[in-house]
Amino acid sequence: MSASPVSSVPAQEGGAHTTSPGGSIVIVGSGLAGYTLLKEIRKRDAAVPVTLVTADDGTFYSKPNLSNALAAGKAPAALAGAAAEKMAAEQRATLLTHTRVTGIDTARQRLDTDRGELGYARLVLALGADPFPHGLDGDGAEAVLTVNDLADYAVFRDAIAGKQRIAVLGGGLIGCEFANDLAQAGYAVDVVHLGDWPLERLLPAEAGQRLADSLASIGVRWHFGRTGRSVARRAAGFDVALDNGETLAADVVLSAIGLRPSTALAAGAGIATGRGIQVDSLLQASVPHVYALGDCAEVDGVNLPYVQPLMVQARALAATLTGTPTRVVYPAMPVMVKTPVHPVAVLPPKPGSIGGWQVTCGEEGVCALHVDADGSLQGFALTGAETAQRTRLVGELAA
Ligand SMILES: Cc1cc2nc3c(=O)[nH]c(=O)nc-3n(C[C@H](O)[C@H](O)[C@H](O)COP(=O)(O)OP(=O)(O)OC[C@H]3O[C@@H](n4cnc5c(N)ncnc54)[C@H](O)[C@@H]3O)c2cc1C
Known part of the structure; x- marks a missing residue:
């Protein structure tokens, strides 16, 4: 086979272009x-x-x-x-x-x-x-940041440079990871989350609570069952008004609601x-x-x-x-939540699975197994030191 011609259109170069389909x-x-x-x-x-x-x-x-x-x-x-x-x-x-x-x-x-x-x-x-639109009111709403690519992240890093207080809206995977990263870097972090514990769609309460407690131990302040209503500009930073009337002062507001x-x-x-x-x-x-x-x-x-x-x-x-029709067949794929203060590995049961969580709480973490009526493993949620069990459990699921 001969190599195809190499070409690229660098940033900003060239105007309108027209090509035919060919084999491309x-x-x-x-x-x-x-x-x-x-x-x-x-x-x-x-x-x-x-x-x-x-x-x-x-x-x-x-x-x-x-x-x-x-x-x-x-x-x-x-x-x-x-x-x-x-x-x-x-x-x-x-x-x-x-x-x-x-x-x-x-x-x-x-x-x-x-x-x-x-x-x-x-x-x-x-x-x-x-990103889901945050839907916040107020004269500071357009300054609320989201991070979904490298360019967004550069803007976010510029915004937090020399600042102290960060309000994170959303305590899902991305909100928790940013909260951990920011708190460990010395920022004062408030997380506003509608659920009763973080990652509530993936984790049973005990596992989510352990993650919340661990993040709180490095200074993260949680506002569960709450949502942001509006963001108002102040002389220094913003006031984030919550749905219960509470107000959080923040230098930067990050929306991580999904x-x-x-x-x-x-x-x-x-x-x-x-x-x-x-x-x-x-x-x-x-x-x-x-x-x-x-x-x-x-x-x-x-x-x-x-x-x-x-x-x-x-x-x-x-x-x-390239000529070999191949269907997607997934192996068991746990999701790792990058919260070094208390890591999480979760493999949700397949949609429609009928079963429930069996939760064991230890000193160093939580092991939650999602099992059906016969006790067969359907998924798991592991936190802290219990994440070490994930390879064994993936093997059990594969078997
Ligand atoms: C902060 C963060 C942390 C994450 N951490 C993890 C993790 O630890 N583990 C994990 O498994 N997953 C993680 N994820 C999810 C994971 O990063 C994504 O699943 C993955 O990067 C998605 O890749 P993608 O190529 O589908 O989409 P994207 O990376 O969003 O790429 C989309 C591309 O499409 C282009 N595009 C869109 N519309 C158009 C258009 N109309 N015309 C031309 N181009 C267009 C965009 O410019 C972009 O290049 C994380 C996500 C975030 C945001």
């Missing part, structure tokens, strides 16, 4: 899903033309590092991996950076972008997820969407020649917005796109 695979998105797919395709086929289109600058980075970079002593620049040009050259792909796809004509197999039209033979949507799969582009093109872009186990969408993976995808009815599932998806889709 077009990937939209340069997050872990888009780039992992590109790499997996290249492992299998050095020649097939691939174009990767992305709204951002195409820098490769690992998103999970954003929520523990303070502890790791890393500035945003240190989290950036290869630049777009390097990725294009290494992976022998055409990269269109700072190019937003605005429409898909699935009949003509063409994309509208803000820099012109682009044809595709096969299209892969790796669009990620968007992400939702990016579906608008697909829905606008008549591609079936539900929670995410609906695809089957071949990652094929409801119209021919269109696929989806990563945070934006709902695979056989399930959206798994984590790194390990997207790796499995990328390997399967690369095989499919």
Whole structure:
């Protein structure tokens, strides 16, 4: 096989462009899903033309590092991996950076972008997820930050430099990880969370409470059962008004209330969407020649917005796109919550599982097993030192 021509369109260069579909695979998105797919395709086929289109600058980075970079002593620049040009050259792909796809004509197999039209033979949507709008009122609401990519994180780090008080809205996975990272770096952290304990959709109460207590032990102040109403500017910082009338003073407000799969582009093109872009186990969408993976995808009815599932998806889709149709088959994939003060490993039971938690609380952590009526393991939630059991339990589940 001969290598395909190497080309890239660097940031800001070039205007509108028009290409014909040819044999080109077009990937939209340069997050872990888009780039992992590109790499997996290249492992299998050095020649097939691939174009990767992305709204951002195409820098490769690992998103999970954003929520523990303070502890790791890393500035945003240190989290950036290869630049777009390097990725294009290494992976022998055409990269269109700072190019937003605005429409898909699935009949003509063409994309509208803000820099012109682009044809595709096969299209892969790796669009990620968007932060839930926080819906806060007040003259400080537009200053509330979210962190969902490296550029957001650079803005966040600038905002917290030299500041002290950070209000985090949301005590899910990302809120807890940022709370741990910020508190350990010496910030005063308030977390406002609607649930009665953190990660309440993944963890039973005892496990969530242990995590909450551990974070409190390094200074995190919890506001459970509460939600933010408005953010008002003050001479120094902001006042965050909660739904019970309480007010928190903060220098920076971070919204971590959750992400939702990016579906608008697909829905606008008549591609079936539900929670995410609906695809089957071949990652094929409801119209021919269109696929989806990563945070934006709902695979056989399930959206798994984590790194390990997207790796499995990328390997399967690369095989499919290079001539070997391959269905996604997930191994047991525990989610690790990066809260070093009290780590958590959780493998939720499959949706619709009928069973309950058996919880054992020890000095150093909590072991919660989700079992059915026969005592068969369906999932687990482990905290602290109990996380050491996860490999054994994954083996038990696999068996
Ligand atoms: C702070 C944080 C910590 C996390 N920690 C963990 C962890 O520890 N473990 C774990 O498993 N998971 C973790 N996750 C989740 C994990 O990072 C994501 O599942 C994963 O990075 C998603 O990758 P993606 O490529 O699907 O999406 P994204 O990385 O969001 O990439 C989407 C891409 O699509 C592009 N795009 C979107 N719309 C358009 C358009 N219209 N035109 C052109 N381009 C477009 C964007 O520019 C971007 O390049 C974390 C997430 C966050 C936010």
